[in-house]
Amino acid sequence: MGLRLRFLALLMLLPVMLLANPYRGDVGTVVIDAGHGGSDPGALGQNVQEKDLTLSIAQALQSELEERGYGVVMTREDDSTLSLEERCDVANSADFPIEAYPIFVSIHINSAHSEAAEGFEVYVKSADKRVDMLDEATSDKLALKYSSYSNAQLNAYKDIVSLSLADGICxxxxxxxxxxxxRGVKSGDLWVLNGTWMPSVLVEVGFISSPEEEARMALPDYQRKLAEIIVQAIEDL
Structure with a gap:
């Protein structure tokens, strides 16, 4: 099923008497995850490593968001090593205004065996993967805001908002x-999307295996423009 059709199907499957969207209102906090880092370089290009590109792009996104008044939480701010679990822990413990909601944006760089592979794509979690939204580790703020919803309802709305954000970025x-x-919006069984309770996307900016795309992604002007694009999509929600 195409992702646009899946979006419509999710809406149709929600119970008729479902409570209002728990992710309504404004985005208050954006958790930015710069993929890889430290001892994990990620994909390797001719001149740069994925971990360095993702951090530069994440920092450009941080600056753009903060200029527009958003709260920002970075999973890493330097060349440090974080496990996937630690990245999710940072996101899930991030503070946010009670009247708003947070989102999670993970930045990655693609790679392929062929230099001809190129393009931009955004991932959301697979619909058949359920996130445990409310459990013994849930903060008091989350419990207060979301305790009226079932886990299935929260997952359905997470998927809907994630798809909307991914589609908007593309x-x-x-x-x-x-x-x-x-290359459009795709779904995948990706740890950081399965392990974060808020609407989440993973952006594959381009192919480091393509010399042309590697050079473009390293340009500060391109990184700033990409940051503007992501912020515009957030404001479109």
Missing amino acids: RRYEEAFPDIPM
Whole structure:
């Protein structure tokens, strides 16, 4: 099933008397996850490593968000090593205004065996993966805000908002860079998407295995434009 059709299917499957969207209102906090780091370089290009590109892009996104008044939490701010579990822990413990909600954006760089592979894509979690939203580790703030919802309801709405954000990022990117291949929104069994309770996306910015894309992703102007695109998509929610 295409992701757009899956989006509609999720809406249709929600119970008729479902409570209002728990992720309504404004995004208050954005958790930014710069993929890899430290002893884990990620994918290797001819001149740069994935871990360095993801951190530079994450920092550009942080600056753009803070200029617009968003709260920002970084899973890493330097070349440190974090496990996937630690990244999820940072996200799940992030503070946010009670009248708003947080989102999670993970930045990664793609790679392939062929230099011809190129393009931009965004991942959301697979719909058949359930996140345990409310358990013994849930903070008092989360319990207060979301205890009226079932785990199934919270997961359904997480999927809906995540899909909306991913689609918005792709749409804004395609408008800004019409000549770069758009690979679209995909779903995957990815740890950081399965392990975070808030709406979450993983952005694959481009292919480091493509010399052209590697050079473009290293440009500060491109990184700033990408940050603007992601923020625009957040504001479109």
